[in-house]
Every structure is written in structure tokens, then in C-alpha cells.
Amino acid sequence: MSVQDLVDHGRIAPPLDPRKRFLRLTERNVVGYVRAWPILLTGVVEPFLYLLSIGIGVGALVGDVTYAGRQVPYETFVASGMLATAAMNGAVFDTTFNFFIRLRYAKLYDAILATPLEPRDVALGEVTWALMRGTFYSAAFLVTMALFGLTESWWAVAALPATVLIGAAFASIGLAGATYLRSFLDFDFVNLAITPMFLFSATFFPLSQYPDALATVIRFTPLYQGVALCRALTTGEVGVGLLVHVAYLLAMVAVGVAVASRRIDGLLRS
Amino acid sequence: MRMTQSVWRALERELLVFVRTWRGSAFTAVVQPVLFLLAMGIGLGGLIDDGAGSASVRLDYLDFVAPGLLAASALLAVAGEALWGVMGGVKWMGQFKGMVATPMTPGDVYGGLVLSAGVRAGAAAIAFLVVAAVLGGVSSLWAPLAIVAAVLLAIVTMSALSAYAVRKEDDRTFPLIMRLGVIPMFLFSGTFFPVEQLPEVVQPIAVLSPLWHGVEVARDATTGTVDGWTLLHVGVLVAIAAAALPFGVRGFERRLTP
Amino acid sequence: MVDGPLHPDALVRARGLTKAFGDFVAVDGVDFEVRRGEVFGFLGPNGAGKTSTMRMISCVSPSTGGELSVLHLDPRTDGPAIRSRIGVVPQEDNLDTELSVWDNFIVYGRYFGLPRRVLRERAQELLEFARLTDRRDDRVDPLSGGMKRRLTIARALINDPDLVLLDEPTTGLDPQARHLLWDRLYGLKRRGVTLIITTHYMDEAEQLCDRLVVMDQGRIVDEGSPRELIHRHVTPEVIELRFAEPAEQEAALSSAGEAAERIEVLADRLLLYTRDAEATHRALAERSIEPLTELTRRASLEDVFLALTGRTLEE
Ligand SMILES: Nc1ncnc2c1ncn2[C@@H]1O[C@H](COP(=O)(O)OP(=O)(O)OP(=O)(O)O)[C@@H](O)[C@H]1O
Ligand SMILES: [Mg+2]
Numbered sequence: 052m053s054v055q056d057l058v059d060h061g062r063i064a065p066p067l068d069p070r071k072r073f074l075r076l077t078e079r080n081v082v083g084y085v086r087a088w089p090i091l092l093t094g095v096v097e098p099f100l101y102l103l104s105i106g107i108g109v110g111a112l113v114g115d116v117t118y119a120g121r122q123v124p125y126e127t128f129v130a131s132g133m134l135a136t137a138a139m140n141g142a143v144f145d146t147t148f149n150f151f152i153r154l155r156y157a158k159l160y161d162a163i164l165a166t167p168l169e170p171r172d173v174a175l176g177e178v179t180w181a182l183m184r185g186t187f188y189s190a191a192f193l194v195t196m197a198l199f200g201l202t203e204s205w206w207a208v209a210a211l212p213a214t215v216l217i218g219a220a221f222a223s224i225g226l227a228g229a230t231y232l233r234s235f236l237d238f239d240f241v242n243l244a245i246t247p248m249f250l251f252s253a254t255f256f257p258l259s260q261y262p263d264a265l266a267t268v269i270r271f272t273p274l275y276q277g278v279a280l281c282r283a284l285t286t287g288e289v290g291v292g293l294l295v296h297v298a299y300l301l302a303m304v305a306v307g308v309a310v311a312s313r314r315i316d317g318l319l320r321s
Numbered sequence: 322m323r324m325t326q327s328v329w330r331a332l333e334r335e336l337l338v339f340v341r342t343w344r345g346s347a348f349t350a351v352v353q354p355v356l357f358l359l360a361m362g363i364g365l366g367g368l369i370d371d372g373a374g375s376a377s378v379r380l381d382y383l384d385f386v387a388p389g390l391l392a393a394s395a396l397l398a399v400a401g402e403a404l405w406g407v408m409g410g411v412k413w414m415g416q417f418k419g420m421v422a423t424p425m426t427p428g429d430v431y432g433g434l435v436l437s438a439g440v441r442a443g444a445a446a447i448a449f450l451v452v453a454a455v456l457g458g459v460s461s462l463w464a465p466l467a468i469v470a471a472v473l474l475a476i477v478t479m480s481a482l483s484a485y486a487v488r489k490e491d492d493r494t495f496p497l498i499m500r501l502g503v504i505p506m507f508l509f510s511g512t513f514f515p516v517e518q519l520p521e522v523v524q525p526i527a528v529l530s531p532l533w534h535g536v537e538v539a540r541d542a543t544t545g546t547v548d549g550w551t552l553l554h555v556g557v558l559v560a561i562a563a564a565a566l567p568f569g570v571r572g573f574e575r576r577l578t579p
Numbered sequence: 580m581v582d583g584p585l586h587p588d589a590l591v592r593a594r595g596l597t598k599a600f601g602d603f604v605a606v607d608g609v610d611f612e613v614r615r616g617e618v619f620g621f622l623g624p625n626g627a628g629k630t631s632t633m634r635m636i637s638c639v640s641p642s643t644g645g646e647l648s649v650l651h652l653d654p655r656t657d658g659p660a661i662r663s664r665i666g667v668v669p670q671e672d673n674l675d676t677e678l679s680v681w682d683n684f685i686v687y688g689r690y691f692g693l694p695r696r697v698l699r700e701r702a703q704e705l706l707e708f709a710r711l712t713d714r715r716d717d718r719v720d721p722l723s724g725g726m727k728r729r730l731t732i733a734r735a736l737i738n739d740p741d742l743v744l745l746d747e748p749t750t751g752l753d754p755q756a757r758h759l760l761w762d763r764l765y766g767l768k769r770r771g772v773t774l775i776i777t778t779h780y781m782d783e784a785e786q787l788c789d790r791l792v793v794m795d796q797g798r799i800v801d802e803g804s805p806r807e808l809i810h811r812h813v814t815p816e817v818i819e820l821r822f823a824e825p826a827e828q829e830a831a832l833s834s835a836g837e838a839a840e841r842i843e844v845l846a847d848r849l850l851l852y853t854r855d856a857e858a859t860h861r862a863l864a865e866r867s868i869e870p871l872t873e874l875t876r877r878a879s880l881e882d883v884f885l886a887l888t889g890r891t892l893e894e
Contacts, residue, residue, distance in 0.1 A: 067659070067692040079686045083677045087493060093500045104508035108518055109365070112382070114373030125368075158673035164639050165667040166690035166738075167659040235409060239348045246353050250360035260364050320639050321600065490720070 067167050075168060076176025077183070091184065095191040098137040102195065105255065106130050116257055119288040130201040131210070131285040132254035134192055135277035138214040141188055142222035143245055146181045147229040148238070154230065160319055170315035174308050178222045185218035186211065196285065204287025213284055213297075217277035220300040223307025224273075230314035248274040253282075276300055324428040324570065331425055331433025332440070339441060349401075350445035354394035355452050361386045361513065362458055376518055380544065387458030388467055388539035389512035391449050395442040395471040396478050396532050400503045403482035404495045407434070411487060411576055418577065427573035431487075435479045435569070442475030443468055453543070461545025470538035473558040477531045480562050484569030487576045506532045511540075534558050588615040590650055590742055590773050591636055597644030598631045605631040607797035608645060613742075613775055618768055620784045620791030621777040622880060624890065627794040629777035630670050633746050636775065637667045650742065663691055666735035670746040670777075672727045674719045680706070680730060681715045688737040701737055708763060709733035724751045732760065736767075743767065745776040749783060761786055781880035793880075793887055800887045805880055812886040813878040814840055814852040818859055820870040821848045831868045838862035843885055850885070852878070 067075070084091060106126040113125040153159035160173050168176075189211055196202050225241075232238065252274035258266040269275050276296040283293055366382035378385040410417040410430075420430050446468040453459050482498070489495075509519065510532035516524055527533045534554040541551040591613040598606035606628040613619040621629040634640035636649055638658040647654055649661045675683050684702035685695065693701075706712045709729040714722065722730065728751055735743060748764075749757045764787060768774060778784050784791055785805045792802045801808060809815075818839070822828040828849060835842060838859050839851035849870075853859040856875045885891055 067663070069659070072659075072692075075690050075692070078689055079675070079678075082682055082686055083675075090493065090496050093497055097500045097504055100505055100508050104513060108509075108514040109369075110374075111376040111518060112369045112374040112378060112514055113365070114368075114371070114375065116368060125374075157676055158671070159675055159677075161639075161669065162673040162675065162687070163690060165637055165662060165669070166687070167663040167692070168690055169659060235405070242353065243348055246356055250356055251364075255360060256364045256368055260367050320641065 069169075072168055073172040073175035073179060076163065076173055077179045080176075080180040081183075091187070094141065094184070094188050098133055098188065098192045099195055101133050101137075102126075102130055102192075102199070102201075105133070106199075106201070117259065118257060118282070118286065123286065126199070127201045127203065127286065128257070128282070129255060130196050130199075131282035132252075132278045134189065134196065134210060134214060134285070135217055135281040136249050136252075136254050136274065137192055138185055138189055138217040139221045139274055139277060140245070140249070141185050142181050142218040142220075143225040143241065145184065146177060146222045147225040147232075147241055150177055150226055151229045151232055151238075154315075154318070155232075160315060164319055169312075170319070171308070171312040173315055174223075174226055174311040177226060178219060178304075178308065181222035182215055182218050185222075186215050189214035189218070193285075202285045204285070204289075206283075206287045206289050207285045210281050210284040213277070213280045216297065216300045216304075217280070220273065220277075220303035220307070223304045223311065225307070227307045227310035227314065230311060230318060248272060252278050254278055273299070273303060324432045325424075325426055327423075327425040328429040328432035328436070331420065331429045332436045333433075334420070335433050335437035336440065339437065347445075347448075350394065350398045350441060351448045351452075353398075354390045354445075354449050357390050357394075358383075358387060358449075358453060358456065358458065361390070362456065376514070378515055381458075383456065383458040384460055384544060385540075386513060387453040387456075388470075388543040389510075389536050391446055391453070391467055391543075392470050392474055392535035392539045393507050393510070393512045393532060394449065395446065395474040395535065396503065397507060398445065399438045399442065399475045399478040400482060400499065402438070403434075403479045404486045404498060405492060407483045407486040408489065408492050408495070412491075417573075421577045427577035428570040430577065431480075431483065431569050431573040434483055435476055435566070438475040438479035439472045443472045446471035450543075459543045461543060463542045463545050463547050466542035466547065466551075467539040469555065470535045470542065470558075473538075473555065473562065474531060474535040477558055477562045477565065480565040480569050484565055484572045487569070487572040506530050511536045531558060531561055589613065590615050591619075591775070592648045593632075593636075593645065594647075595645030596632070596635065596642055596647050598628070598635060598640065599643045604797055606635070609792075609794070609797075609799045611792055611799065611802065613773060615773055616768070616771055617789040618764070618774045618776065618787050620788035621775070621794055622779075622781070622784045622791050622884070623777075623794035624779065624884075624888075626796075628797040629794055630746055632794075633744050633775070633777060637665060637744050638662050639667075663738065664741050666738065666740035666743040668732050668735045668743070668745040668748055670750075672731045674727060674731060674734070676719050679716050679718055680711055680722070683719060683730065683734055684737055687734050691738040693738065698737065701739070705733040705736055708736070710759075725753060725756050728752055729756070729760070732763075740772065742773045742775070745774065747777055747779070749778070749780065757783075781884070784880050791880075793884060795888045795890075801883070808880065808883045809878050811883075813882040814854050815878055816853050816856045817876055817878050817882060818851040818853065818856060819848050819872075819874040819876070820851065820863075820868075821872045823871050827870075831870065834866050835863065835868060836866075838866065841886075843882075845891060850882070852882070 106129050110125040110129065115122040116125055116128050118128055163173060164170065193207065193211055197207065228241065251269060252272055253269065258269060261269065276299045280293055280296040283289055362383035366386070369382040417430050421427055450459060450464055450467060510527060510530045516527045516533065519527070534557045537554045538551055541547045589612040594610050595608045596606060597604065597608050609632065621632060623629055631640065635642050635647060635654070638649065638654040638661050641655065650664055652661050654661060675686060678686055681702060684705060685698050688698040688701065706715060709732070711726060711730060714726065719727065719730070732745065732748060749760055752760060764774060776787060788805060790802070790804050792799045794800070803811065820831065822831065832842065832844060832849060835851070839853045841852040843850040851859055881891070
């Protein structure tokens, strides 16, 4: 007998729509965070503080930098970089850390896989939640940038979906990576991957500061795609070339979700 | 006497764990600050030393930021461990409970944590200083005094934050501590730009930041401007640690005494 | 063991069901059938393969051989549909520690796609079922072990399942809570819910199960109702003899001879299986066997297990 026959005979309830099942996990995270909203709010504060410190404070030491063939105030330059890195950091650290604890210690997903949800729903649900949070943070950051006069074009509005994409890319890869972590100590590997990207993806100073060979390498790294995308949009230097960055980030999402789903399946359904 | 001879055994245990896991710790404590030094001191410094900005640090930016990063990394390396590490020790993994089943008192466990944070920060500071010197960010023979700044900051951070963490049932508030306490301290304690650049009304707040005192000591040391003020900053750090310790001992006793 | 025609109402049917972890075979070709409305038990010592079997039935662990159908569906292809109709109580509680007691019900119910309105009603009933009404808004972590267990069991009922799988449901409960839970499980059975439980406890199996299989080292060694199994493998009465010295036990064993139908030797005592305890006592006295303590009791599944495997359950 097929599932459909049984449903037709009223023997079982109609199954959840497989395409929407993952939203149930996202909903769980929303419920869990309703109590923790102050923490969610303080997440807005962190990039803002970086903006004040590095943008305004260090910016006063730097003056202008050359971007897209023109002089741009350092605050404007670095703010877009921080917009992208904040999207990455939010996605990687919140997602991987919580995911790891839920996977290895809290046994949350063991419970969930005993319900109609599948490993892919777990991966997608967590990524979706990371995006919701990330969108909120990025929107707050973008508004702050605009208020500080650090956006130079209406294209800046499109930086919001861009940060969502960056978040999705890093959350997906982060989830996949987190399934390989065995203990808290292994989080040093996460740092080992993130810190160099954070510092050297043309976030704080332009690629022109590097020797040419190094600059070329950096052009191929993941965070650079996000920084370049955000910076082009907030300064209005928009071109078709940006689609390459978008494609790169989309590929990260696809690979990350696929690997994470398989790994969750392998780990929890042995 | 609630901290006993066994505190040395606790220290030994902590250091043993460290030796076994040094790779990761070395990353947070040494590689990470060196990466920051390269990015900020050299990459960003290249832009700053043009002198095109409206403000100035009156030094090569590398010289300015190196001691700042040395001190700040002592704070950052220890903060996470003091919060989540302690929560892990009492709750998720429970190894502290195992330790107090031996002659070690809860105070010893705490003391061991604090001492080992100091020892490791000292080792990391030495490594960082060597790298900074090679890159040209150290210009005085007083520089080894900067190690004291790192050790004291690590002790202050561990004693205070673990005293807080051990009183908590879960890690919910920890991101808050990081975001509203540790990160602002990292960003506005004269690490990346002089405190004098802050608006005058908020400048006095820097005095409340242990990191600012640590940065001042380290910068006086590596740039060779040691004087009575340096000593005063050292005194402030010692005083904060001394104030936090009894609070921590009590916290560990309450949590770990069956 | 379930040769012959299929029982038409078999909710779970396994044939040659196998689970291997690498080279190690944890479940080794087992056959069984669970019928609608019954309480079915897996009884066996540590490592027998009970949990492995339960995980295959609950579609969270793929079988590595044989056939399995659950609610007339195939776990390999219809996992989500099967899981939507079953309730699972795992051996180790896996409550959502980030949520309150109440939200554990609601959120878990949402995984099944149930509307909140329905869930609020059911959660209220289940809170009472688990006797946790006054802990409704507390977080899960500070609950006692027994409370967590009751909550896990109640949570498994949120989707009003046709089939409930309980892996050692009463481990960690005090005797009172255990009896209460048995009571609740009878209640479910009366409502027509099919239950599968695993247990180490013989008394639990005897109390609850309509039918059970005894598992050992991945295989099913026998199957039947508790009474059938006792009848088949042991005598109605057992006399337990304990001695001060191992040497005394040796001596008693060699002279006891015909006093009982069968004698099992354990490290610390002798078990004498008999149809007539009075006669056996007399025979012992005649042979002047004088143990330290002498206990006469009814035979239980424990004895069945011993007879089937040559080992006690505690080993
Ligand atoms: N994921 C796994 N990988 C490897 N071996 C496993 C795995 N899970 C179970 N086993 C092994 O399979 C055997 C059966 O385990 P299982 O948990 O099914 O036993 P059980 O009857 O439930 O025992 P208990 O009464 O202790 O719960 C054991 O030897 C166990 O070590
Ligand atoms: Mg088991």
C-alpha cells in the first residue's frame, strides 16, 4: 500500500509538505529565542561598535583611500567590508556553535529525526534561521551606515539581499564544517579559517596594498566575494561582473547544505 | 585557607591539558594576534603612515598597534575560555566535579585556572613580542615588561569572568558579556587608536577598562616610555585581580561543593 | 519464528531483519510481528540489540538486511509518513533543553505539522498525564531525572500516535513512578494504541506485555506470552539457596541430585526448579543440606532467560 492509499483511507494524517518541513525547525528556533531577545538585540551593537572604532577612530588616522579609481573616505570603504564580514561572522559563529552543541551534546536533532523531519530539513531549517537573524542584523547595520552617511547610492538597498546571500553561504558551509568538529577545542579550526578571511579579504585595506600575486589569490577567496559585492553596492559602482560573486556564493550554499545533510544523516542515523 | 597546596596540582592539570591541546590554543593566543598585527600594522599601517589622516598617533602605526594587540589578545584569548570553558567544566563535561572529588578544593580548581591563564598568556606574549620585534614593531629594551601586562590582564580576565560564569546555570548571557563588555573594551581601549580621539566626555570611561591599563603598560614598555604612570597602571590591574579572587573562590565553592 | 501466513493486523513485521555496524552484527536476522492493539516486548540483557531494533522500527536507523514494514509502509521510502504516526521514547531522554516544559510539547508537536490550537489542548492533557502541571513554564534542565522521563514519554504522545515505541521507559524511575507509568501504559492500550517496549525488568515484561521476544546477542531466542514462556521453559516454583561458603554450595550441589527437576548454579546461589516446593524442601532436609537462607518464589521471566541463555540478566 502506498502512503497516498493510506491517507485516502483515513488511516494516517496527510504528511507534511516535504518542501516546507524545514520551516518547523526554524519555528523552533524562533520560539527558543523569544525569551532571549535581549541577546538578539545586542547582536546589532557589535558591528556598530566596530564601525565606530575602526571606521571613525582609525578612519581619522587614515583619511581617504582609492577605490574604483576615485578617492573614498576610509569610513565608507571599511563600512562595506564590515557589513560583509558581520554577515559572515554572524552566520559562522552563531550557527556553528549552536549547531555543534545541539548535535553533540543536547541531542536535539536525535529527537527531531524521530519526527517526520529529515536531515535535510535540519540543515535547511538552521540555515534559514541564521538568515532571519542575519537579515535583521544587516538591516540594522545598513541603516546605521546610511545615518552616518556611509552609503553613496540607492544600490545600497540591494546590499541587504547581498548580505543575506553571504550569510546563507557561510552558514551552509559552517554547518557542513561543524559536523566534522569533535570537541570544543576544534573550534580553533573555525577561527583558523575565519580570522585570516576577516582580516585579509580587502576588508580593512584595498587589494592595492598587497603584492600582485597575493592580490590575485585573495580575489578567489569566499569572503572577498561578499566584500566586493557589498562595497560595489553601497558605493554604487555596479556592473555585470557582480554576478560572478553572486554565483560563487550560491554555489557555497548548494555545496554546504548538501554536505551538511549527508553528514547529519550519517552521524545520527547510523 | 580555602585555596590549598593542591592549587599547584590544579595548575599542573590545566597546563597538561594545554600541552595536549597547544595547537589550538597557540592559534588563538599567538597566530591570531600576529595575523592582526600583519593586517593592521603592515596593511593598514601602510595607509596610515602616509599621514593623510586628520589625526595621528605620533609613531609608526606598527609601533602603536603592536603593544595594543599584545595586551588585547591576552583579554580575548582568556575571555571565551573563562566563560564557556568554565561552563563546560561544571556542566557540559563536568571535569571540575571530578577534580574536587580528589583532595583539591574548589578554590584550587579556580586558582589553577587563573594561574594557568597567566602562564599561558605570558608564553603567548613572549612569542608575539618576538614576531613583533622581527617585523619592526618593538623599539625598546623595556619591551619584556609588556609580558607582565599580558599576564596581569589574563589573570584579571580569568578571575573575574570565571567567577561570573560559575554562578550561571547556562550560557545564555555569555554573548551579552562578550558583546557589551569584552568587545567594546577591545575596540575602545587605545588598541587601534589613541583614547584621546574619543569624545572628551567618554574618555574618563577608559579608566574603568582593565585593557586600557594593560595597553598603557605594554605600550610604555615596547616604546621605552616607562615611568611612574606605568607603575600605577600595573597597580590598578593587581588591585582588580585581588578584588575578584575571593568572589571567584566563593562562586566555585558554592557550585562545586556537593 | 513467525512462519506461516501473515497476521492481517500486523503493524510491524520483520523478516530476517539485520543491523550491522561495520563487521559487527548487532541484530542478526530477527523475525517478529507486532499486532494492532497489543503490548509487545523486547527483553534482553545489555547489548542484546534491543535499541538497535527499536531504532530501525522508528525509521532513524536503516536496516542492513532483511525486510521490515511499519504501519504497512516501508521505512526506506516512507520514513516521514511512518514517523508521523508513531511516538518514540528513546532510551536516553533527548528533551529540548533550550525550551520550557510547555514549549517542549508545542514545538515537538509542530514538527508533526499539527495546528497550535490542537497542540494547546493536547499539551494540557499531557502535562497532567506527566504530572508536571506545576512545572509548565520551567525549563527542562532543572527537572529531576524521573520528571524528565515522564516528560519524554508524554511528549511522544503529542501526535496521538497509533504505535508507541518505548525503549526502557522505566529505567531511572522510582517504584511509585514506575507503577504509575504502567498504569498510564495500560490506559493507552485500552485506547487501542499499540505499544512496543524494551526492558531489562522481568516484572515489567510480565506485567505489561501480551507477547514478547527474548533477545540475546542479536538473535531472538524465544517468543510468546509471559505465561507461555514460563510454562515452556521452567517449573512453576523456584527455591533459591544461599550458602556461607562456596565449598558448602559445591557440596550441596553434588548431594541435591533428585531433589529438584533442574538446578542452576550461580556465583552466589543455587536455583532449584520444582513443581512441588514442599517435596523439595523435605528432600533437602533429608540430605541435611542447610543453607544460610532459603527463598521460595514463583518462577519468572528471569528464570526463562536463564534457561534460554545460561546467563542471568544482570551479568
Ligand atoms: N552506532 C553504533 N556503532 C557501533 N556499534 C553499535 C552502535 N550502536 C549499537 N552498537 C552495538 O550494538 C550492540 C547492540 O546495542 P543495542 O544498543 O541495540 O543494545 P541494547 O539491547 O539496547 O542494550 P542496552 O540494554 O544496554 O540498552 C552493542 O554491542 C553495541 O555496542
Ligand atoms: Mg538499549
